[in-house]
């Protein structure tokens with residue numbers, strides 16, 4: 254095996270932070286007990302920030318971004334993994350505090366990896382990525398709270414985004430009547446293809462009515478936007494409904510009352526994918542393999558090379574990415 258490999262490296266110079274594809278050697282990698290031959294990574298908002306040197310997420314340079322990756326174990330000092338095992342990594346602050354997946358090789362802690370379900374390939378796992386895993390965790394939170402298709406419709410906010418798109422596809426596949434909240438009139442056909450039965454215009458939920466309760470509409474909500482749409486959704490929950498809140502695309506603020514919790518027994522469930530315990534991750538990846546219709550995922554995933562990262566980073570930070578990006582580190 255050759256010791257050298259390609260990586261997208263960001264470095265801090267007098268002109269600021271910039272990134273380029275470089276050749277590194279295995280000896281350059283940080284310590285860790287598992288060496289992985291990476292096949293694919295993806296693009297998250299955080300990757301955009303790191304690639305552009307924004308957000309103060311990276312503490313030491315040079316740095317290899319890439320929050321997620323999938324590949325095959327080359328060597329392992331841990332009894333958890335053996336050479337040839339297919340593995341996935343998402344979160345644990347890899348790609349920000351630790352070197353990440355924008356490279357043909359990565360060395361990480363065995364505790365951060367999960368075994369790849371046999372139904373997935375590295376590319377497919379990265380078409381899912383942190384966004385898809387988060388969507389699955391949201392769906393599982395609704396189920397834990399007793400939401401079933403018979404209980405009524407489920408609203409997905411930020412529906413054309415990475416998390417939203419996958420949530421719509423999974424929920425529709427599980428038989429839920431999915432309503433998709435979007436600000437993009439031109440994307441209604443895209444959402445209907447994913448399985449949305451109803452489209453809600455973002456403008457309808459963007460203004461506060463100041464009412465603690467509205468008519469009972471949703472059995473469940475997957476919320477990726479926070480702010481006023483989340484407050485409105487809470488007021489519109491059916492009795493015993495569950496809201497899984499994972500994002501802040503609209504706002505980190507939430508102005509609401511406790512009335513939906515007290516009078517309708519509504520549950521607000523927070524979702525974090527980054528530090529999610531390993532057992533829960535393995536369960537969620539198993540559910541992704543079972544419940545995500547892969548033909549729909551293929552239709553929204555597009556492949557890019559490492560050298561395209563700077564341009565893709567600009568696009569994700571300005572909201573110009575639709576669907577899921579796969580970074581093929583061998584291209």
Ligand SMILES: NC(=O)c1ccc[n+]([C@@H]2O[C@H](COP(=O)([O-])OP(=O)(O)OC[C@H]3O[C@@H](n4cnc5c(N)ncnc54)[C@H](OP(=O)(O)O)[C@@H]3O)[C@@H](O)[C@H]2O)c1
Nearest residue numbers: 387411412413414415416435436500501502503524525526
């Ligand atoms: N908790 C976790 O572990 C976790 C993991 C992954 C992501 N996240 C968070 O989840 C959120 C969604 O992530 P993503 O990867 O899906 O992001 P994304 O691809 O950028 O999608 C966000 C979507 O939100 C909607 N949106 C954007 N600005 C909005 C605004 N001002 N008001 C209302 N809606 C707006 C848009 O959808 P429409 O145009 O269709 O409305 C957009 O496509 C982000 O806040 C992200 O940080 C959290």
